[in-house]
Amino acid sequence: MTFVRWTQLVVCCGIVLAGLVPGACGAQSAPASAPDSAPAATAPAGNRTAYILPPEKLAKAIALSRIRNILDIVGALWGLVVLWLLLATRTFAGIEAWAGRVSGRRRSPVRADSERLPHPRWLQGLLFFAVFFIVTTLAGLPIDALGHHFSREYGISLQGWGGWLGDQGKGLGLAVLIGAPILLLFNWIVRRWPRRYWLGIWLAAVPLIVAVLLVSPLFEPIFDKFEPLTQNHAALVEELEKVVARTGTDIPPGRMFLMKASEKTNGLNAYVDGIGATKRIVVWDTTAGRIPDDEIMFIFGHESGHYVLNHIPKQVSLSVVGLFFVLWTCAGFAGWLARRFGSAWGLQTQDSSAAPLASRTGFVVLIFAVSIAGFVLQPVINTVSRHYEHEADVYGQEAVHGLVADPRKTAVAAFNALGEAWLDDPNPSPFIEFWEYNHPSVKTRANFAAQYDPWKDGGHGEFFEK
Secondary structure, three states: OOOOOOHHHHHHHHHHHOOOOOOOOOOOOEOOOOOOOOOOOOOOOOOOOOOOOOHHHHHHHHHHHHHHHHHHHHHHHHHHHHHHHHHHOOHHHHHHHHHHHHOEOOOOOOOOOOOOOEOOHHHHHHHHHHHHHHHHHHHHHHHHHHHHHHHHHOOOEOOOHHHHHHHHHHHHHHHHHHHHHHHHHHHHHHHHOOOOHHHHHHHHHHHHHHHHHHHHHHHHHHHOOEEEHHHOOHHHHHHHHHHHHHHOOOOOHHHEEEEOHHHOEOOEOEEEEOOHHHOEEEEEOOOEOOEOHHHHHHHHHHHHHHHHOOHHHHHHHHHHHHHHHHHHHHHHHHHHHHHHHHHHHOOOOOOOOOHHHHOHHHHHHHHHHHHHHHHHHHHHHHHHHHHHHHHHHHHHHHHOEOOEOOHHHHHHHHHHHHHHHHOOOOOOOHHHHHHHOOOOOHHHHHHHHHHOOOOHHHOOOOOOOO
């Protein structure tokens, strides 16, 4: 579960925020169809693990995980290569010149000798950044398409190519409509304060991070269909209300929704997103009625933990602090790139190191520098995220204590269903988990859940007294 669901919307801010926007606070995936018999909630011994896949799915999970890892790493590196190539071939410089030509005003009908004058710079900038999003999206489309191909081949995605391309187009449309003005604002800040522009961008980015968290649920109906959860799952709503009362998350039934995910996927999911007035529960229709309600309650308890334990403000605060240093460092690095390669890339070479970055093409150099920082810092960001996810797992298991028959058995069954639904590797490489995973592996989570029993001998949980 993620509070920012669409790659292109994240790009609007994230391409400058270096991926520091808090994104994946919820469970990485939700449970799939429950196994025929839930694994016993006993502590693993030796090489035993609480996460078990049927033999026919084990090989698929290992193969698909390798494919995912390769595509993730190659995709990240390819994004950097694309920016470099488009700069080195002067493609961005050409796009900037083209935007200036096609956005010219017509000659005045009153004065025959009037010259063709350019439109204001902001209009040229909007056109340039719109093309920027289009070009970079098209460049990454083959890798995205490969990911969708393998998701279909392994039976996770049900979405046809037409629907998938439609969603890609919607995401691109949002990026152009929202992202282009944001990048234009940042570019204007570089022009306005060439010496301390990184500080101005940081100050402007902070409210944007909060705004993305607040408004992201408003965009979900663009991609998926929703209906009130009470319409066909009133009993589940009653169970979730018990968790709401125990956790104090204050989400009324009117803000509990069923998402029609079955049109696109066999995967299962349930999550909480939004903040304040937009906070709500969303359960996929592939989840409700296909796994026991107690497992959905555990998932919701996990999600509630992110709110109760203030993971969102904590992660936003860490992002804001990290972004300050990232922009400060990348400003110097981008300035060096502009001086070293500016002539070859078609940038204006001036005495001021920040002046070349004020052009549209120069601003892409800054984006390139921040993108490199985002790639390098990915393990750091994921390590912080895994810590919060583990805390939420603990909170979720404690939240359903007394509400379900056996919290350990419920949590282990949920994690097994999760792994089976998305074919998660039961034994991922430690390096891959360190670099790629923003959640602990399913094996790690299930093993912990099987052993966690703070109520033994009259004890109590970390977050609840009972």
